[in-house]
Amino acid sequence: MTRRAASTEDRQHGRQLGVLIATQRLERGQSAPELARESSVAIDTVRSLENGRVATPTFLTIARLADALGLSLDELHAQAQQGTGAAGTVA
Numbered sequence: 546m547t548r549r550a551a552s553t554e555d556r557q558h559g560r561q562l563g564v565l566i567a568t569q570r571l572e573r574g575q576s577a578p579e580l581a582r583e584s585s586v587a588i589d590t591v592r593s594l595e596n597g598r599v600a601t602p603t604f605l606t607i608a609r610l611a612d613a614l615g616l617s618l619d620e621l622h623a624q625a626q627q628g629t630g631a632a633g634t635v636a
Contacts, residue, residue: 556600561625562607567595569614584613 551559570580577595581588586609593599594606611618 551601558625559600559602560597561628562602562621563594563597563599565621565624566591566607566610566614569616570595573614580610580613584609586610 570577575583577591578588580586581591584591586606590599590602590606591610594602594610607621608618611621
């Protein structure tokens, strides 16, 4: 099966997911390393996603992070489609 190239909309959606995850993490007072440990996602992946360097994250990565943050995948997806969340990058 050939994977299609990510569209501009796909990349923007992926970046928005990263922003939303970072926002939720910060609202919980949780550090990126804590979230990485709790979700079994590499810290480099968490940071890259939150800073927009991973524009098309895998489903498993988003699912693990959402679960660790107590978020619904449906709600996270809807918010990303709407462009909800803080703009920019997270340190």
